[in-house]
Amino acid sequence: MINKMVRYIYINNLILNIYDMLPTIQFPLDIKNVINYLPNCRYMSYQDFARINNCSINDVIQLCESKSGCTHYDIKQNRYLILCNQSTQNNNNIGRQRWTCGHEIGHVVCNHHAISAYEKLSENSLLQINNAEYEMEADYFAATILAPFPLFKLLNIKSAIDVQNIFGLSTEASFYRYKQYIKGLGTRIKTSWDNDIIRLYKQKNI
Numbered sequence: 001m002i003n004k005m006v007r008y009i010y011i012n013n014l015i016l017n018i019y020d021m022l023p024t025i026q027f028p029l030d031i032k033n034v035i036n037y038l039p040n041c042r043y044m045s046y047q048d049f050a051r052i053n054n055c056s057i058n059d060v061i062q063l064c065e066s067k068s069g070c071t072h073y074d075i076k077q078n079r080y081l082i083l084c085n086q087s088t089q090n091n092n093n094i095g096r097q098r099w100t101c102g103h104e105i106g107h108v109v110c111n112h113h114a115i116s117a118y119e120k121l122s123e124n125s126l127l128q129i130n131n132a133e134y135e136m137e138a139d140y141f142a143a144t145i146l147a148p149f150p151l152f153k154l155l156n157i158k159s160a161i162d163v164q165n166i167f168g169l170s171t172e173a174s175f176y177r178y179k180q181y182i183k184g185l186g187t188r189i190k191t192s193w194d195n196d197i198i199r200l201y202k203q204k205n206i
């Protein structure tokens, strides 16, 4: 029931457009590099942000209200700064960092910040997005851009370990992603989107 609210097709097409923009597509996807192709978005690590602003990592965590990542949205300029914690402490492994970055990009390309800013007419530029729907959309975006189902067969994905090795997700995320894949195997219909993803991957996996 809740899933009805996630704009799957819309998000699928956003991902197709991003794959189309990328000069090469290789997995694990260099998700930070994707940000370079978004005209109004930049990336900075918590570590660089702390150094530049002469504050501690804990200050950045408090500012972001997150240990893993957040996005600063400048309403007037319509510009985004994605901040991610690049420390691998506290189980924040590379797979999790990859997911966080994908999740934050999802919020940006789905326009969640702009929509909630408009709705709240908020002066606060560090918007905390609490809307459960938006969180689900950002997670769907992250899962799909990092580990797209249309490529599972082509890449010979046959276990959660394969998901982890090929797409570079965390152990937990790989397990969940593979479970979802198996669950959908009988019912998923191959669409033109699937074919487009496969075509772009074959073209750009140089």
Ligand SMILES: [Zn+2]
Residues within 6 Å of the ligand: 103, 107, 129, 134, 135, 138
């Ligand atoms: Zn989020």
